[in-house]
Amino acid sequence: xxxxxxxxxxxxxxxxxxxxxxxxxxxxxxxxxxxxxxxxxxxxxxxxxxxxxxxxxxxxxxxxxxxxxxxxxxxxxxxxxxxxxxxxxxxxxxxxxxxxxxxxxxxxxxxxxxxxxxxxxxxxxxxxxxxxxxxxxxxxxxxxxxxxxxxxxxxxxxxxxxxxxxxxxxxxxxxxxxxxxxxxxxxxxxxxxxxxxxxxxxxxxxxxxxxxxxxxxxxxxxxxxxxxxxxxx
Amino acid sequence: xxxxxxxxxxxxxxxxxxxxxxxxxxxxxxxxxxxxxxxxxxxxxxxxxxxxxxxxxxxxxxxxxxxxxxxxxxxxxxxxxxxxxxxxxxxxxxxxxxxxxxxxxxxxxxxxxxxxxxxxxxxxxxxxxxxxxxxxxxxxxxxxxxxxxxxxxxxxxxxxxxxxxxxxxxxxxxxxxxxxxxxxxxxxxxxxxxxxxxxxxxxxxxxxxxxxxxxxxxxxxxxxxxxxxxxxx
DNA sequence: TTAAGTTAGTGTAAAATTAACACGAACAAA
DNA sequence: TTTGTTCGTGTTAATTTTACACTAACTTAA
Numbered sequence: 001x002x003x004x005x006x007x008x009x010x011x012x013x014x015x016x017x018x019x020x021x022x023x024x025x026x027x028x029x030x031x032x033x034x035x036x037x038x039x040x041x042x043x044x045x046x047x048x049x050x051x052x053x054x055x056x057x058x059x060x061x062x063x064x065x066x067x068x069x070x071x072x073x074x075x076x077x078x079x080x081x082x083x084x085x086x087x088x089x090x091x092x093x094x095x096x097x098x099x100x101x102x103x104x105x106x107x108x109x110x111x112x113x114x115x116x117x118x119x120x121x122x123x124x125x126x127x128x129x130x131x132x133x134x135x136x137x138x139x140x141x142x143x144x145x146x147x148x149x150x151x152x153x154x155x156x157x158x159x160x161x162x163x164x165x166x167x168x169x170x171x172x173x174x175x176x177x178x179x180x181x182x183x184x185x186x187x188x189x190x191x192x193x194x195x196x197x198x199x200x201x202x203x204x205x206x207x208x209x210x211x212x213x214x215x216x217x218x219x220x221x222x223x224x225x226x227x228x229x230x231x232x233x
Numbered sequence: 234x235x236x237x238x239x240x241x242x243x244x245x246x247x248x249x250x251x252x253x254x255x256x257x258x259x260x261x262x263x264x265x266x267x268x269x270x271x272x273x274x275x276x277x278x279x280x281x282x283x284x285x286x287x288x289x290x291x292x293x294x295x296x297x298x299x300x301x302x303x304x305x306x307x308x309x310x311x312x313x314x315x316x317x318x319x320x321x322x323x324x325x326x327x328x329x330x331x332x333x334x335x336x337x338x339x340x341x342x343x344x345x346x347x348x349x350x351x352x353x354x355x356x357x358x359x360x361x362x363x364x365x366x367x368x369x370x371x372x373x374x375x376x377x378x379x380x381x382x383x384x385x386x387x388x389x390x391x392x393x394x395x396x397x398x399x400x401x402x403x404x405x406x407x408x409x410x411x412x413x414x415x416x417x418x419x420x421x422x423x424x425x426x427x428x429x430x431x432x433x434x435x436x437x438x439x440x441x442x443x444x445x446x447x448x449x450x451x452x453x454x455x456x457x458x459x460x461x462x463x464x465x466x
Numbered sequence: 467t468t469a470a471g472t473t474a475g476t477g478t479a480a481a482a483t484t485a486a487c488a489c490g491a492a493c494a495a496a
Numbered sequence: 497t498t499t500g501t502t503c504g505t506g507t508t509a510a511t512t513t514t515a516c517a518c519t520a521a522c523t524t525a526a
Binding site for chain 4: 468484487
Binding site for chain 1: 513515516521523524
């Protein structure tokens with residue numbers, strides 16, 4: 001390969017902020033998956049899963065690969081967040097990191113599925129440990145992005161199981177946005193978008209009235225999206 | 234410097250989508266500044282201003298530096314957009330580019346101010362020339378970001394001169410969002426935010442009634458922003 | 467089997483916001 | 497002084513958002 005630009009280059013990494021939500025908890029919290037580093041720098045400290053970009057893969061592919069390698073998670077919603085490039089953010093030398101956000105349902109993604117899972121753990125976003133590098137800033141940026149995004153794009157469903165109840169959906173939004181919604185108004189609004197399909201199933205097992213299960217109609221959303229459809233919560 | 238990661242690294246560049254708006258035109262269009270490349274690859278083709286990131290500068294600094302070097306523009310609004318990393322996007326070899334968006338007022342930023350200005354030109358976003366690399370995609374992404382952002386954050390003012398009329402402001406929003414607003418409703422809404430200050434000056438010179446000049450109260454906006462203030466158009 | 471406890475599911479009315487709409491005032495040029 | 501053009505201003509109807517309470521359905525324990 002002939003490349004005219006031969007000056008020193010920063011190393012290029014990807015890091016993933018993985019948001020997990022457990023709809024089975026009474027008072028669920030938004031959680032983030034962290035990895036305990038077993039090499040220097042920051043050996044023994046918690047950090048976001050991530051690693052270096054290879055020469056022949058896209059950034060998205062690198063993020064998906066690292067996600068799978070370090071946590072066992074794959075086939076989930078993932079999108080680019082922001083690129084962090086402070087010259088001193090990695091003590092080993094100049095490293096620029098393209099951060100990604102992934103959304104998963106906690107029930108589906110048990111940690112024991114991961115290759116390297118012993119050193120991984122979920123932390124509620126309000127009780128994060130001290131993180132390596134500038135990962136605290138990365139998580140903060142990711143939370144802001146999620147809060148902004150969830151209001152005008154129906155990505156919240158990515159945090160729920162395929163089938164969910166309306167109460168679970170409401171709880172999810174209340175958790176992310178740190179506010180409450182009126183139950184009837186919330187249902188009216190969601191109903192108005194026509195994006196949920198009753199599956200016919202019911203959520204049973206708790207000592208109260210069973211709740212109908214729904215799934216998100218992503219086909220219909222994609223069709224509407226093209227014609228300038230606006231989701232807003 | 235001891236750096237444990239010694240594998241091949243992508244080159245790292247920054248590119249700038251500079252949006253310019255000329256409020257003096259009768260039917261203004263949003264424009265983008267392009268540079269005619271004088272080196273291979275894509276020699277003689279139009280491209281976004283940009284260049285490689287140096288080892289000791291932040292990404293923001295690299296974007297600001299390239300902006301100044303290639304266009305003479307400095308001290309303007311600039312923010313990171315997205316990072317493009319398709320393996321084949323640069324024929325010289327793997328190059329990842331962190332794209333930025335800058336907003337300027339066309340009247341203020343004449344091209345002759347730039348060092349290298351002879352090869353730079355503004356193009357209306359609907360009449361862009363064929364662009365080098367994946368810069369068409371970069372511009373498309375930038376337009377989408379601008380359209381989304383302008384509606385819930387008062388960044389539009391960056392495209393106007395310091396003092397502007399309400400009609401100019403309305404025309405700006407109509408141009409960006411490709412829709413019209415009712416004059417009285419638009420003014421009512423803008424007025425409601427209390428973010429404009431009458432400067433006392435008037436825009437004269439046209440054969441019609443003179444218009445009051447305003448400036449954006451960025452101090453007040455910053456103060457309100459902290460307490461969860463919402464701008465929305 | 468029945469009672470107690472808990473969450474699911476549903477409608478209406480008031481308040482707030484948004485949308486529609488027209489004309490006299492002010493200025494420059496002819 | 498007339499003409500052409502943009503500036504600046506309120507009200508009403510329509511729509512959207514908010515506030516609010518009870519019965520239904522299920523499980524568990526008595």
